[in-house]
Amino acid sequence: MPDTNPTDPVAEAFEAQRERLRAVAHRVLGSHADAEDVVQEAWLRLSRQDPTAIHNLAGWLTTVVGRISLDVLRSRRSHPEASYDDELPELMVTVDDTPSPEEDAVLADSVGVALLVVLDSLGPNERLAFVLHDLFGVPFDEIGRILGRSTAAAKMLASRARAKVRASERQTAGEQQRREVVRAFLAAARGGDFEGLLRVLDPEVRLAVDTPRGPVVTIGATEVATGAQLSARAAVRGREVLVGGRPGILSWREDGTPLSVLAFTVVEGRITVIDVVADPAALAAMNLPSPM
Known part of the structure; x- marks a missing residue:
């Protein structure tokens, strides 16, 4: 204060x-x-x-x-x-079978969360321009002065950001596509297919891992793909789940204890955000499905 x-x-x-x-x-x-x-x-x-x-x-x-x-x-x-000192939001994990009307309602409710998440996929200038103008009504000439850009450039930054946010709003209609992207990610990670991982990851993908020491954030497709290959080797079993309405993966160790919960945000066929819960205490507190 x-x-x-x-x-x-x-x-x-x-x-x-x-x-x-x-x-x-x-x-x-x-x-x-x-x-x-x-x-x-x-x-x-x-x-x-x-x-x-x-x-x-x-x-x-x-x-x-x-x-x-x-x-x-x-x-x-x-x-x-x-970067991110706030805790990851509490996640509800359910088995991802054939979507039911109830699950469709959960997915629709999750769009609001996705809109918050998609802000993290924007570049710094885009995010600032979008937030200041579209959410707080700051004129573009003032935004341009803050960014050290022209008014026209500030408008363009906000327009690009707005397009990405609107793309996230259209995610509900492409739920099956998002599942396929996550499946491709999992197959590439298990198979050690680095190029395959890069094809499904956004260049600025953000990976946030909830560990016993707090959140650890990695940004960039190359770094995230490298980590995904290493993590996949530790998982013996895994299954598709819904994590707060988003497509996800729940994996277990050989002894049957949970290894991690991954939740994916997919925009226009690319994974833009991966939230991971790997803290054993956090996993133990979650109501997780049993191993297959």
Whole structure:
């Protein structure tokens, strides 16, 4: 929490903007802790400024929060293992048999989750442009200044991001295709087919693994494909499941204990996100189907 003086008009003005700034940072970054850090840094920068030189405090703060958030996103690309401090959401695992009407309803409900997940597949500039404009109504000229781009370039970034988000909304209609992509991923991983893995992985695919030491994130098809080949060797048995409505894989060790639960987000025939639960304690707490 910033050390603000409630009698200070600048502090009062900042406090009036705090919730909005936190919401912007959280939607851009997907992490409550990172959002708090960004807002704290924005306050520190404001406290070092001459308030009389700031004509539009809300706009100034939005610009600062946007630029700090952009720095965080870019840093994640360089150091993905330190990116996501929030825990993975609780996942419900069910056997993936022939879809029933009840399962179709679960899949429809999961679209909202997929929309949140797809933001993580966007590049830093795309994500910031989309969130600021489409979710918070920030004008493109202001977004361009934050990004160091022209207004036209900011519009193009948001348009590309919007197309990717809309593609995620169309996922429900392509459920069978998503299953086939996941099956191709599993077959390639088990067969050591590196090129086959690359064909089904988005170049910017994000792998988030929930371990006993916390989430570990890997970004990039080459890195994820390499890890998938190694992980497949440890699994003796596996079966298709639905994980919170998304296609997934549940695997076991030779002694019958669960090894991992994988949940896949597939956009336009490519895997964009893989969420993995590998923490034995987390697996033990889940109501998992029995081995085949």
